[in-house]
Amino acid sequence: MAVTVHHVCSHLSSFHPVRTRLPTRPNSHKFNANSVRCDGSIETQRVTVKNGNDSLEICRVLNGMWQTSGGWGRIDRDDAVEAMLRYADAGLSTFDMADHFLPPGMAELLNCSFSQFTFNPIEIETKRDGPAEDLYGIFINRVRRERPPEFLEKVKGLTKWVPPPVKMTSNYVRESINVSRKRMDVAALDMLQFHWWDYSNPGYLDALKHLTDLKEEGKIKTVALTNFDTERLQIILENEIPVVSNQVQHSIVDMRPQQKMAELCQLTGVKLITYGTVMGGLLSEKFLDTNIAIPFSAPPLNTPSLQKYKRMVDAWGGWGLFQTLLQTLKTVATKHGVSIPTVAVKYILDQPAVAGSMVGVRLGLSEHINDCNAVFTLVLDEDDVNSIQEVTKKGKDLLRVIGDCGDEYRRA
Numbered sequence: 001m002a003v004t005v006h007h008v009c010s011h012l013s014s015f016h017p018v019r020t021r022l023p024t025r026p027n028s029h030k031f032n033a034n035s036v037r038c039d040g041s042i043e044t045q046r047v048t049v050k051n052g053n054d055s056l057e058i059c060r061v062l063n064g065m066w067q068t069s070g071g072w073g074r075i076d077r078d079d080a081v082e083a084m085l086r087y088a089d090a091g092l093s094t095f096d097m098a099d100h101f102l103p104p105g106m107a108e109l110l111n112c113s114f115s116q117f118t119f120n121p122i123e124i125e126t127k128r129d130g131p132a133e134d135l136y137g138i139f140i141n142r143v144r145r146e147r148p149p150e151f152l153e154k155v156k157g158l159t160k161w162v163p164p165p166v167k168m169t170s171n172y173v174r175e176s177i178n179v180s181r182k183r184m185d186v187a188a189l190d191m192l193q194f195h196w197w198d199y200s201n202p203g204y205l206d207a208l209k210h211l212t213d214l215k216e217e218g219k220i221k222t223v224a225l226t227n228f229d230t231e232r233l234q235i236i237l238e239n240e241i242p243v244v245s246n247q248v249q250h251s252i253v254d255m256r257p258q259q260k261m262a263e264l265c266q267l268t269g270v271k272l273i274t275y276g277t278v279m280g281g282l283l284s285e286k287f288l289d290t291n292i293a294i295p296f297s298a299p300p301l302n303t304p305s306l307q308k309y310k311r312m313v314d315a316w317g318g319w320g321l322f323q324t325l326l327q328t329l330k331t332v333a334t335k336h337g338v339s340i341p342t343v344a345v346k347y348i349l350d351q352p353a354v355a356g357s358m359v360g361v362r363l364g365l366s367e368h369i370n371d372c373n374a375v376f377t378l379v380l381d382e383d384d385v386n387s388i389q390e391v392t393k394k395g396k397d398l399l400r401v402i403g404d405c406g407d408e409y410r411r412a
Contacts, residue, residue, distance in 0.1 A: 049245050051270075056191055064358035065098060066132075084363060087361065091373065094155075094156045095132075096159075132159075140155065157186065160226055166203075168207040169210075191244070197409070204232070208239075226247040227246075227248060230264050230405065231404070234264060253325070255392065255398070256399045270353075277359065278341045279344075281360075283341055284339070316396055316398060328390075329344060342378060
């Protein structure tokens with residue numbers, strides 16, 4: 001299904017332009033390392049992702065709001081907004097929306113076509129027309145009324161757009177983005193993260209060009225990507241689309257972004273924002289010393305995230321090896337007086353090109369503010385890293401099993 005460009009990302013140090021059948025824009029020039037350059041100045045808690053004159057400061061631990069979509073328990077609107085305020089008051093002031101819009105029948109088509117590593121129907125359907133943007137709109141107005149202006153400046157809302165495979169006209173893109181602006185009650189989206197299902201349809205370049213035009217009009221502050229692979233990221237940069245980041249799945253188990261994507265990101269300055277970093281909660285004390293093969297001997301895999309990442313564990317090395325990893329992470333966590341999720345997030349934040357990592361929030365149902373903030377003071381030493389890598393090297397290479405970043409959503 002995807003366009004094949006065999007030499008992409010081989011010998012990235014020289015970074016020769018890609019020859020591809022995808023159409024390029026009129027007057028586009030050959031890509032080089034300085035033509036689209038993003039810079040990230042990383043501090044302990046916050047990072048600025050930047051491309052040219054476009055920049056956005058975000059918290060390095062982001063609040064992921066996919067879990068407000070219904071598959072994790074009923075969310076009370078007022079309780080959720082109060083929880084968002086508590087997270088922001090604690091310094092965790094960047095919120096990532098996952099209100100994905102799929103055309104009728106697309107979820108069923110995708111689920112029939114994809115491999116065992118992709119979403120099942122429940123998971124995809126719960127991402128349709130989620131409430132996160134609406135919650136953010138209520139929340140940001142509370143912030144405007146109840147917090148000082150300097151606090152408001154720290155709050156950021158990152159949202160996504162996942163269009164159906166229709167013709168990407170300027171009006172269509174504009175109207176779609178206006179929906180998010182209205183729901184979030186903002187004049188300009190802090191970051192619009194774009195996803196595209198089918199690489200064989202080059203309309204993603206048209207959509208990104210129109211998004212860039214909207215950025216120039218002040219409707220979007222920064223343009224970014226979600227679940228694009230290394231090959232397409234290079235093509236997008238060659239077409240002078242000034243993306244600042246790519247949001248990809250990345251965890252101690254799933255290190256695919258470090259094998260190809262990170263090298264291109266380091267060369268160009270594009271940053272990675274990661275999700276699945278605690279694997280929906282699998283990377284936690286809750287699943288330590290459990291055997292899911294025995295009924296009722298382990299916590300149920302009762303959320304879309306747990307089901308998805310359990311399949312990643314199976315692909316990587318199985319539950320036995322995963323238990324060895326959890327035991328190792330527990331040893332490291334105990335040494336530093338923190339939790340397993342805190343170690344898991346810090347390990348990924350320390351990886352090349354990673355600007356931030358997402359931790360899902362079940363607003364009004366549970367909170368992990370202390371664990372998230374503990375990430376910023378945790379320092380993993382050489383012994384910690386070596387002990388973790390002693391386990392992970394025993395797992396399978398998921399790049400070979402699944403493919404590059406985002407391929408789990410596209411491969412038949």
